[in-house]
Amino acid sequence: MYTSVFLLAICAAFTSAKVLKVQIQDGEAKTVQFTMNNVESFTWKNCGGQGAGFADLSLTPDPLQFPGTIHISAKAYINTTVQAPLPATLLIEKEVAGKYIKIPCIDSFGSCTYDDVCELLDGVTCPDPLVKAGIPCQCPFKPAQYTLPTADFDVDTSFFPSGGYHVKGSISMNGQMTGCLDIYFTVN
Secondary structure (H helix, E strand, O other), X not given: OHHHHHHHHXXXXXXXXXXXXXXXXXXXXXXXXXXXXXXOOOEXXXXXXXXXXXXXXXXXXXXXXXXXXXXXXXXXXXXXXXXXXXXXXXXXXXXXXXXXXEOEOEOOEOEOEEOOHHHHHOOOOOOHHHHHOOOOOOOOEOOEEEEEEEEEEEEOOOOOOOEEEEEEEEEEEOOEEEEEEEEEEXXX
């Protein structure tokens, strides 16, 4: 009996359940309740390429709240000079009924393929937290270790409906994957 309760608690932890109620019948009805307040939905991993990646990445609050302020801290590395052309692919999926559904590319937003990220970055103003941390925003990116202490970014959109999301982005150079990041998060 206790083994079953333990296994159910583990299942709850892996499915991000915050409360698990179990009714055990041993001649009488009993209810065992586990409350897990520290279950986090944000996970990340490097998913390929040796040229660039993350050693650490934190994103709070968890779950995210839009509109609102996102707190990001990161440690990243670039092992080789990253320069144009820099093709990239971005996959964005929304969880619906327990399955992830791909969000199509519309006006360069969604699951898109980009011919050259360097060209896109040329028109972007580097956010202050990145400038203060000495993190460049335009190509070429030279080999280095980069640290972004906790930085706040205000997001004033309510575009993302609540629920679970999966985002996977990769960049390549000279036909070979340079870096890849795979993220899961939840929006309230």
